[in-house]
């Protein structure tokens with residue numbers, strides 16, 4: 001490699017962060033980089049505890065456990081669309097349960113080994129909020145049970161107009 005080429009490469013590398021910054025849209029696409037102070041100010045305490053601290057609401061207490069109104073469910077932290085009433089079913093578990101996500105790209109799945117168990121954590125792909133866990137024990141055609149905290153969701157009927 002000629003020294004001139006190395007020189008050009010070095011310059012390109014130096015400018016790389018700048019080029020990335022220029023390519024990044026300016027709206028909330030950097031929401032995943034927000035720190036905890038941002039979320040603590042933005043979210044009600046119960047939502048913060050579950051979405052950011054990976055808490056779990058008590059079974060049978062969540063606002064949407066028995067919710068049957070047709071419509072979409074959005075992330076309570078960033079408003080991204082996550083689930084639909086069309087895939088909601090009564091699992092008897094005490095938490096809102098869905099056989100599928102609205103879109104495979106709406107959620108992120110992550111191995112979770114906390115509390116001495118190996119489970120699959122479900123997160124909002126857009127903002128990284130903890131939503132709940134995915135179990136493969138549902139009687140639905142997909143066999144999947146997305147066990148989601150009500151506090152991580154907002155039904156479209158409850159979205160601020």
Ligand SMILES: [Zn+2]
Nearest residue numbers: 075078124127
């Ligand atoms: Zn979100």
